Amino acid sequence: GAGVSQSPSNKVTEKGKDVELRCDPISGHTALYWYRQSLGQGLEFLIYFQGNSAPDKSGLPSDRFSAERTGGSVSTLTIQRTQQEDSAVYLCASSQVAGGGNEQYFGPGTRLTVT
Amino acid sequence: GENVEQHPSTLSVQEGDSAVIKCTYSDSASNYFPWYKQELGKGPQLIIDIRSNVGEKKDQRIAVTLNKTAKHFSLHITETQPEDSAVYFCAASLSGNTPLVFGKGTRLSVIA
Numbered sequence: 001g002a003g004v005s006q007s008p009s010n011k012v013t014e015k016g017k018d019v020e021l022r023c024d025p026i027s028g029h030t031a032l033y034w035y036r037q038s039l040g041q042g043l044e045f046l047i048y049f050q051g052n053s054a055p056d057k058s059g060l061p062s063d064r065f066s067a068e069r070t071g072g073s074v075s076t077l078t079i080q081r082t083q084q085e086d087s088a089v090y091l092c093a094s095s096q097v098a099g100g101g102n103e104q105y106f107g108p109g110t111r112l113t114v115t
Numbered sequence: 116g117e118n119v120e121q122h123p124s125t126l127s128v129q130e131g132d133s134a135v136i137k138c139t140y141s142d143s144a145s146n147y148f149p150w151y152k153q154e155l156g157k158g159p160q161l162i163i164d165i166r167s168n169v170g171e172k173k174d175q176r177i178a179v180t181l182n183k184t185a186k187h188f189s190l191h192i193t194e195t196q197p198e199d200s201a202v203y204f205c206a207a208s209l210s211g212n213t214p215l216v217f218g219k220g221t222r223l224s225v226i227a
């Protein structure tokens with residue numbers, strides 16, 4: 001079946017503008033995660049959704065970052081007043097709750113460049 | 116919180132040789148350890164995982180071992196092929212749906 005999809009694949013924005021990134025998880029997956037990958041670095045956790053609620057927002061780097069999930073499916077990550085240090089690849093992953101596993105499947109990412 | 120260290124950061128092997136990547140973790144409560152392969156311009160792909168009730172798991176040319184006492188786990192790739200060239204990430208977490216904590220990655224180059 002279809003995997004995790006993300007849009008846009010690339011986004012170039014000017015410093016100070018707001019951006020919105022979208023994630024469509026695998027159908028039936030109730031858990032959804034956002035991670036950030038800076039150039040040459042590992043993956044940094046941002047926020048996690050279980051259904052529409054976010055039990056863990058501990059990774060959001062500042063109050064300029066927010067995320068929501070509606071209908072237990074699509075999620076959007078919003079970055080307000082973007083800064084150059086926000087430039088990174090933003091990755092979304094989803095997993096099933098049932099079975100106790102934690103297999104997370106990633107989308108292709110959105111490459112954000114703040115000029 | 117959990118901290119995952121991964122070594123080496125880069126690894127070059129001749130085609131047909133084996134490659135080994137090692138990770139250590141700090142939180143003894145972690146019990147799920149996946150490995151991801153990331154090719155250029157793509158998202159990470161889950162290639163194998165292991166849970167703390169198992170010491171070793173194999174899938175064709177790849178295997179993962181786990182030593183809970185020492186808190187380290189390793190990825191072994193045998194008979195490497197050029198298409199194995201990629202960045203590999205280890206991660207650790209609790210089971211259930213919890214965020215993964217990743218190592219910083221190993222860039223594997225398989226030389227034909």
